[in-house]
Amino acid sequence: MRSDGSALNLRRWWRSAGFAWAGLAFAFRTQANFRIELVCAALAGLAALWLNVPGAPVLLACALVLALELMNTAVEAVVDLVSPDVHPLAKVAKDASAAAVLLACLGALLVAGVTLLPALLARLGL
Numbered sequence: 062m063r064s065d066g067s068a069l070n071l072r073r074w075w076r077s078a079g080f081a082w083a084g085l086a087f088a089f090r091t092q093a094n095f096r097i098e099l100v101c102a103a104l105a106g107l108a109a110l111w112l113n114v115p116g117a118p119v120l121l122a123c124a125l126v127l128a129l130e131l132m133n134t135a136v137e138a139v140v141d142l143v144s145p146d147v148h149p150l151a152k153v154a155k156d157a158s159a160a161a162v163l164l165a166c167l168g169a170l171l172v173a174g175v176t177l178l179p180a181l182l183a184r185l186g187l
């Protein structure tokens with residue numbers, strides 16, 4: 062009985078992971094900003110490796126940016142669905158969602174500045 066439940070849960074988890082992957086693929090295909098942020102995250106991760114600094118803060122900051130970009134994509138889709146015409150509340154939703162991404166980007170830049178920049182300057186002998 063219990064093992065049946067676990068097997069079902071695993072199947073459900075695998076199904077949910079497939080839906081999440083579809084969301085990622087959609088954002089990658091349609092959102093230029095998501096692709097740019099993904100490249101920046103990869104570069105930041107590689108820089109952390111190269112400079113031998115802890116990568117976790119940098120990668121967490123990048124994950125936050127990418128996650129909020131995905132939420133922004135979701136908000137845009139829902140707003141376009143329920144309010145195809147111009148509406149002040151639709152504007153609030155889209156603008157606040159975009160602001161969340163912007164704030165996370167500024168935070169990620171700050172984290173990169175604190176963790177990567179000193180190590181980079183030291184590596185360059187500056």
Ligand SMILES: Nc1ncnc2c1ncn2[C@@H]1O[C@H](COP(=O)(O)OP(=O)(O)OP(=O)(O)O)[C@@H](O)[C@H]1O
Binds near residue numbers: 092094148149155
């Ligand atoms: N239905 C709407 N009603 C009012 N204002 C809107 C509406 N749709 C979009 N806007 C305004 O136009 C801006 C841009 O909207 P758009 O849907 O093009 O988003 P975007 O940020 O350009 O998305 P993308 O990431 O796809 O480029 C929004 O931030 C908002 O200020």
